[in-house]
Amino acid sequence: MFSIVRTLWDVFRHSFQRRVTRQYPEQPAYLPPRWRGRIVLSRDPDGGERCVGCYLCAIACPVDCIALQATEDPTGRRYPEFFRINFSRCIFCGYCEDACPTYAIQLTPDFEMSEYNRQNLVYEKEDLLISGPGKYPDYNFWRVAGVQIGGKDKGESEREERPTDLHSILP
């Protein structure tokens, strides 16, 4: 009997305690920088697209929500002709980011992407592309890759030696 009254009193004392609720839209929650949220396509520091259309993200994706078509520009640089992520399927696992060899696809700390129309959850390349380099500000794939493209010959990448002239090392 006493315990019932004490329980009532203990519960009543909660009237004067701080509420733990966070009033979400007004007081946004802190999201860590590595939060796996909305997927973006980043650019090199010089503004070019990082994505080289290697399809690794589409293969890694466990729910098959990424679709793209690779193509080449006149200088031989690969890029996706279209790049489409269906966010109504995406489970935000981050495998695409892990698979990406050029740091192009990145997950960002943002989850506020609700839509009234399901079709609007299909993001095209222009919706995904951002203007900056994302989490890797200094990385430039085409500057470190030993691939020859227009304006950059073999051996002109960073930390790359010029190709050896085979005829010069004959015995």
Add this chain to the structure above:
Amino acid sequence: MTSPHPMTALVGILVVALGIASGLIWLERRLLALWQDRYGPNRVGPFGLLQVVADMIKIFAKEDWVPPFADKPVFVIAPAIIMVTVLMSFAVLPIAPGIIVSDLNIALLFFLAMSSLGVYSIVLAGWASDNKYSLMGGMRAAAQMLSYEVFMGLSLMGVVLLAGSFSLVDIVHAQRKIWFIVPQFLGFVLFLIAGLAESRRLPFDLPEAESELVAGFHSEYSGMKFGMFFVGEYLGITLISSMITILFLGGWMGPVLPPLLWFFIKTFFFLSLFILIRASLPRPRFDQLMAWAWKLMLPLALANLLVTGAVTLAFYR
């Protein structure tokens, strides 16, 4: 003393009672949230007050569905019974001097009769649903409410003895010197517990225990039929709180403030207490519930009646 304008009082009490009952849904959610360190509904309108309106619109828009296996006429009439019986009881409540629909000389018996009739609503709902959980809920409600009815009536007889009348107006007037909560404290506690059981509030919500019986007697109900049960329950709480105020706390009596305000303050105190009890106490087992009623509450009520009778006989004759 009858009301000078019974029709005005009727409409006024009806509107206010229904308003309080629906406002109570909001109050309960906010208070429960307060005691659980949350906010509760606070988005729709000022302090979330319009949440009730939004819920009402939603519940009216719901499909009014009768299961094909249900006993249709009984299924339909069951939710109406609880509303009717509870609202009938409001007719005999003296809210303030002159604000009463009908000053029956047997008002207290009328209240007890109406709350007994309310059991039919639950039992019929459980029976007509043709669902084992509903039936078990209905059976539990029948057993629980009848058991608690017994000592609820007996716990009030002490008040009747002291006031010498079954009329609620006379009972309020009899508390001019001292509120009956002082000489009848045991009766007050017993009536409070019986009232909780009678309105099927949380420690005694065995008929609709959601962890065992889905939703008990109203498992099969949806839309406004469910809304009737819901509002009926809150009306029942309002009724019990008003009755406690009238029977034990001197009704509208109080210094300085106008009588109507005193009545509402006292009633709201008990409404909040009911919600606090809901927030705090766990649900007992059903056999414990019945054992409490018959082995503890009933003897206590009888003893209370016996002592009150003896004292009244010895000193007030």
